[in-house]
Amino acid sequence: MAAGSWLSLLALAASSVVADSTCSAIRSLHPNLPLDLPSTLDYLEHQTEYWSTACGDLKPTCILQPKSTEEVVSIVKVLLQNNDTFAVKSGGHNPNNYFASVSGGPLISTKSLNDISIDNTTGTVRVGPGNRWDDISGALDGTGYTVVGGRIGNVGVGGYLLGGGLSFMSTEYGWAVNSILEYTLVLANATVITVSEQNHPDIFLALKGGGNIYGIVTSFLLQGYPQGDVWGGNLVFDANDDTTPKLLAALRDFTEYYPDEKAGIIMTAERTLGTLLDIWILFLYYNGPEPPAGVFDNFTAIAHTIDSTKTQSMNSLLSGNNWAVLKGSVYTIGTETTPVPSEEHGPEVLGALYDTWVNVSNTAALVPGVIASIAFQPMPKRIAQLSKQKGGDLLDLDDSVDRIIMELDYSFLFNSDYAKIDQTMQDTYNGLKDHVTGFQEQGKLASDVYLPLFMNDGFYRQDYFGRLRPEKKALASEVRDQLDPDGLWRDRTGGFKIL
Incomplete structure (x- = not known):
């Protein structure tokens, strides 16, 4: 065999070792963290949840399902020790390949980060990114509350809120992000911060329409509003x-x-x-x-x-709109x-x-x-x-x-x-x-x-960030460099990037 062919095989073998390293490390270091391999039924079911079959055809080396912010931190710590490409998936409705799908690296599914809790005293609702909007509207049915969310029930909460979120209720309450009060954010250095307008105003503003370039959001605190039928x-x-x-x-x-x-x-x-x-x-x-x-x-x-x-009910309307999926x-x-x-x-x-x-x-x-x-x-x-x-x-x-x-x-x-x-x-x-x-x-x-x-x-x-006002693009870039100086989210996962 020619020397060039041997070198190609060695490079392929080396890349396979790297690609498997996150999955192997998680199995060894965190055996209780749910992990699905390609041979399992849960893995196959996850891959059918994408709206686009092209995303489902991309095959992650494993699917990780953290149940808490702490488990997301554990995953990021492992990623910092290797060069794996990866993706983070909420509902899988975004059809752009590699935005919430990956080939040859781990997929972090937020499906188990699905908390929905109502605080009747403050009128706020805390939700996890693994929910879909018909999950949330179903949980709020009969409570007298609603939140500004998706117009089709099957849309995932995480991607929708990170992208801005246009709602049937936007002329009453604004973009969905305008009703976010707080983010729980796992950073590229595997630390966690709570982001609000009071404690991190620049980060808070950048998160309101900045996509996935700043970290992994593990919960959103939303303002609730009164609603009946x-x-x-x-x-x-x-x-x-x-x-x-x-x-x-x-x-x-x-x-x-x-x-x-x-x-x-x-x-x-x-x-x-x-x-x-x-x-x-x-x-x-x-x-x-x-x-x-x-x-x-x-x-x-x-x-x-x-x-x-x-x-x-709102839940009936949103679930009824799922015919469009x-x-x-x-x-x-x-x-x-x-x-x-x-x-x-x-x-x-x-x-x-x-x-x-x-x-x-x-x-x-x-x-x-x-x-x-x-x-x-x-x-x-x-x-x-x-x-x-x-x-x-x-x-x-x-x-x-x-x-x-x-x-x-x-x-x-x-x-x-x-x-x-x-x-x-x-x-x-x-x-x-x-x-x-x-x-x-x-x-x-x-x-x-x-x-x-x-x-x-x-x-x-499309150049999303390039179409923003120059000062807002500059803010987005400054916050990115502050939170991800080594380019973990920039270089190793998909999504819209600042060019």
Whole structure:
């Protein structure tokens, strides 16, 4: 055998020893810490929890399930003794490979960090990152309390809160991070700090939308709010030349003239390209047994084929929205942001954004099983106002303009088509951004508008930190260097990085 081949085999063997070192060390040093190997049923079950099968196809050397902050500290101490790549997983809903999945290194599952405790005296709720939002809404059912959280029950708490968290309740209470009072954070040097606005103000601000670059959060203390039954569900529309312009106009008006702070929507277009099925699905929410007349009239007046709206508990609503989680396919996500156009220019601007999505998604029509989705998510000025009132966050939106966040999704059957969809996703969000810029240059959209990206919807190629205000990016970088000077989270796990 040639010398080069021997060297390659030796390098592969050496990397295998390193990759196994965390799992082996944990088994030796901490035999009571739950550890699942690839041969176990629990390991296989964990790998099926990802929304994207591409994440589940990445094979960690073992899955660690710490039950306490102290056990997370023990794991980090072992990681400091080797060069393993690793990942930390909450619910597994983020489809970006390596953000919460790993190949050839340990996966730290927070599934057993699932505390949910209510303090009736302070009106606060402490939750662990291993929960999903239907776990939390179920635990709060009947207590008279709610917390600002996800709109689909199956979404994991940890990733959602680290990315900012857009909620049905955001026009009442702000981003989900604006209602976080305290973090328990395991640092890269295997120490633990409790982070609040009072004791670590810079770290606290950086954590509110800074992702996973600062450490492992093992619990969140959330402000609770009073809540009883809610109203919500879905309306389904055919996406045709008559309905689509009406829906886009209703979206524009709803965002600018936001009729009621207790109301929330997501307006989503879905295309199953193989069968050319085009539909709109509107997610509706109202914090009360039923909405007052006029709140959703611009939408309900448009002819629709399905109406599942009803009065129900928050848990019922969130669990009912789990139909939108279509597991069993490879799945990607991306995002872009636009100012809300004026009523005069709304049809042209929103129509062009929708048409761009349609035209680019058509280029992937031959990919087996492909489904394309775009979600228009209102970001009225009120959310920015609430954020500032509550101390701000890393996104630091100003309240001078209304915005719409667009979430882009492609799901498809085979990982072998990932490269094609990767390019399609880039073409989609770049095409949307080009239109926004072009309309700004034409005076049809407000210019000189700050348009950050929403981390929870971001594609791994997008520069989340680069789209923040320069001073917020600088703060994020300074806190990262303070908490992780040797680059444990920067270099050895996935997620959005400061470039």
